[in-house]
Amino acid sequence: MNTKSDLPQGTLDLLILKIIALGPVHGYAIAQRLQQVSRDVVQVPQGSLYPALHRLENRGLLAADWKETDTGREAKFYRLTRKGRAQLETETASWARLAEAVGLILRLSEGGVK
């Protein structure tokens, strides 16, 4: 499944922020979790994930540290900054608003407004 066309523009950033908000996590785990949580609907390839992570890091929404994983390997763990958390909140709210609006429109019956 090609997620690129499935995910609306800018949504990937929001999803990444949400996953990271749950706790420090490395890139591979982000991809895994997105896939699991979405029941395989959202599959993010490396070529989208890492540039997005780096972009968010440059914008100061994420911070990163090199830490050991459970298996004792060194990996780059991302966590939310205060700015990132704020961004997540505003984006979640606006997504919810948008989703609701889109839902309202889609629920219109074929005969027009009654």
Add this chain to the structure above:
Amino acid sequence: MTWWQRLWRRARMEEQLEKELRFHREQYIADLVAQGRSPEEARREARLVLGGTEQVKEQCRDARGTRWLEEFGRDFRYALRTLRQRPGFTMVALLTLALGCGATTVMFTLIDRVLLKPLPFPQPDRLVRVHGHTAAWNVAAYGEQNLANLDFRDCQQASRSLDMAGMVYNGATMSQPGDPEYVALTEATSNLFSVFGVPLYRGRAFRPEEDRLGGTPVAILGYSFWQRHFAGDPSALGATLVLDGKRRTIVGIAPPHFGLDDYVADVYTPMGQDGLPYMQNRGPHPVTTIARLRPGVTLVQAQAELALLGRDLAERYPKSNQGRGFLAAALRPDVGDVRSTLWLLLGAVSLVLLIACVNIASLLLARAVSRERELAMRVALGAGRGRLVGQCLTESAVLGISGGLLGVALAALGIRPFVAFWPGSLPRAEEVYLDWRVLLFAVALSLACGLFFGVAPALRVPTRQLEQVLRAGARTVPGSSRRWHGGFVVAEIALAVVLLVSAGMLGSTLLRVSALDPGVNVRNVLIARMALSPATLADTARTRAAWQDVLDRARRMPGVEAVATVDTVPMREGYNQIGYWTTPDVPPDNRRPMALATSVTPDYLKVMGIPLRAGRFFNDHDRMGSEPVIVIDDVMAQHAFGGTEAVGRRLWMPDMGPGASSFMVIGVVGHVRHWGLAADDQAAVRDQFYYPFAQVADVLVRRWSELMSIAVRTSIPPLAVVQPLRRELRGDTGDQVIYEARTMEQLARATLDRQRFLALLFGIFAGLALLLACIGIYGVLAYLTSRRVPEIGVRMALGATARDVVRLVLRQSLGMILGGVVIGAAAVLAVGRVLQRLVEGMRPTEPLTVVLMIAVLMAAALFASFLPARRAGRIDPMRALREE
């Protein structure tokens, strides 16, 4: 992490990126293995699903946001490499750029410092200069009018808007401490320093109670005078000096470089203590008036108040103040003709810089054209046009900036010697130095140059018809390149024509005015100012006797042929203008013709070698009580009496002072170029007359004596008599002094300093321009010809001779040269008019000079194009065709 950190730690970031992606891949494989795949299989699937890491890396690098800088760094290194590859071109380009930028920077610094920078006082924009004004006053001839002392005092007391300070520029003999010496004296009001807003270096300013008649005799020393005479010793405060016979206590030291209009006083005394008659009436106006706007007052309000004060004074003193008003204007440095000289020079160096830029542009363009295939190849491989243009511009910007920095270094080294080389003294010279603003200017200038000569090559980055370019190879000269190159050559030639003709005009002017007869025999004449003993000046009879004694003593000295006293000397600063009329019913001031008046003793004609045209000159019988006589020059004779006999006629001159108002003309002498060799022809007042010092009214003798010079004709080199003369003329009390000794030759030469300076610099610039233009033509033709080798080969194979080929190339260059000459000649007409307005003695553009200079240019340009032409003529057709 900030962007520069990201840039700085590039290597580490790359490493981490690699590590992060590897972790991802290995984790993926590990998961697959955990699900039961074999490691071999897992690795293959990872490669299939994850794809290549290089693209991912590239996208991550883009996300970093420092890509443009990295690219710039790469372009920069590439530019350095290509420049290093061609050291000859790089050297020439850098050198010409450095010269152009350096010279422009020096001129910019001078203009900035001398003309534009505000005066070095606190809140300089609140300072104003106050002038007197009457309808009859000729500002162009006399400069702005100062104020009469009494008018000044009235305004100073009445004004609510202005804090006014006054100065009288004067001189005095200091007889103690040390040898008697003439010093530059400024009489100043007590508030002078506070109005300028500068504290004294040491001690105190004058007190208001000292600034009036009978006040405590005090003095303030100028800083450099204090250094010179007291070696900067603080104990000078409280010491005594004797000035014009009066003992004064030193109470203060002025700050360093304090002064206005480059007039730096040795000593200051309170202006109010001067009791001389000319300070006690409203006729003469000696007071230079500077004022500071009181807080909250605008210049317009101050002007309105001054106008009111002027009307009030005119009502109270109609005799002296009828029609006299007072004006205030922002205080600006008075820099005289330095302004136009500087702008002229800036214009000239800018032209040189422009030629250098055009030159480099054409050379770069030649290179860009030969790289066209490479560029087309890169576009075909996917390089963006923006990238390639950026790369071209980086290259020229690197060239421009390095040339500019070299130029700044040159300017830093050269500016002091250049200021020292300035003829006379450059106003505000001590304020001239390079600073960050100049650096900014130079960098901006060189960047602009770099972009200027980088634009044409950059525009050649191909976008369409790639295939054609790639297939055509290096063989053809695309038409647009030839047009560009032709345009460059035309521009260079046109600019060079402007500079060459300007230099030629300045040179021919200099030759012409140097050859003019000054009207006096300048050889072996010494001129020196002289101050009698201050004690003698108090008494008129003693003063006259003292001058007679000076003449008698000087005449008896060995090596002296004749000696005279004179108040205003030709070609030196200072003049006295008097209005005259040929009938007794004299019209008002401003409708009378003016003449230069000079008071002399009988031997003056002999000393100066001025020819006597008719009648006689003065003798010892022309004295007080005898018929008042004058001698006029031939210009005045013509002006006043037409062609008729002048000797024996009378002239009426009410302004000659008390006593006679009509004068008998007893002789006519030759005209003297009083205003200088070049300037005299255009001077507003050229009529001249002489009157005997012996007939100067008693009340004026003192003032005249203060202004007096002696003129000595010698039979030996004039400067050799200065020391003996100084010893011989010390007077009974030993405090008579001679100062500012000059030969007439020096004075005459100095009047042409500006013309000589401009001609020399323009000559240098024109030479540079010529050289650059020739290099440019040579480069362009060599390039164009080399591109035509196959074509020439065909022509020769078809029967063209070497001469035909040479002619072919020369015809091409001649076309460009002629185009440049035509445009340049048109520009010269405009430039010539500017020069004529700004440089004294310039004539309207002389066709001969223009033709001559254009001929020189064309000869040089054709010579430069002959070399490539001859090379083309030697082309071996067989080889040329085989190259195809």
